[in-house]
Amino acid sequence: MRVSVDSGSCHGHQMCAIAAPEVFGSDELGNATVLIDGDIPEELQAKARRAEANCPERAIIITE
Numbered sequence: 001m002r003v004s005v006d007s008g009s010c011h012g013h014q015m016c017a018i019a020a021p022e023v024f025g026s027d028e029l030g031n032a033t034v035l036i037d038g039d040i041p042e043e044l045q046a047k048a049r050r051a052e053a054n055c056p057e058r059a060i061i062i063t064e
């Protein structure tokens with residue numbers, strides 16, 4: 001699983017970082033960044049999916 005954030009859609013709520021702080025951080029503008037380069041470890045995948053489901057802007061993209 002890989003995760004990315006559509007920066008054009010992200011509004012910086014940081015709900016993703018609350019749901020999965022190991023996966024999501026924020027840039028200097030407060031928009032979400034992905035902290036993990038490459039595949040998301042299996043033990044963090046459920047959290048990443050929860051963050052995707054809870055993103056109000058649908059800005060989180062998960063690819064398998």
Ligand code: SF4
Pocket residue numbers: 005009010011012013014015016017030031032054055056057058059060
């Ligand atoms: S919850 Fe969605 S819109 Fe909000 S910071 Fe995270 S990716 Fe961006």
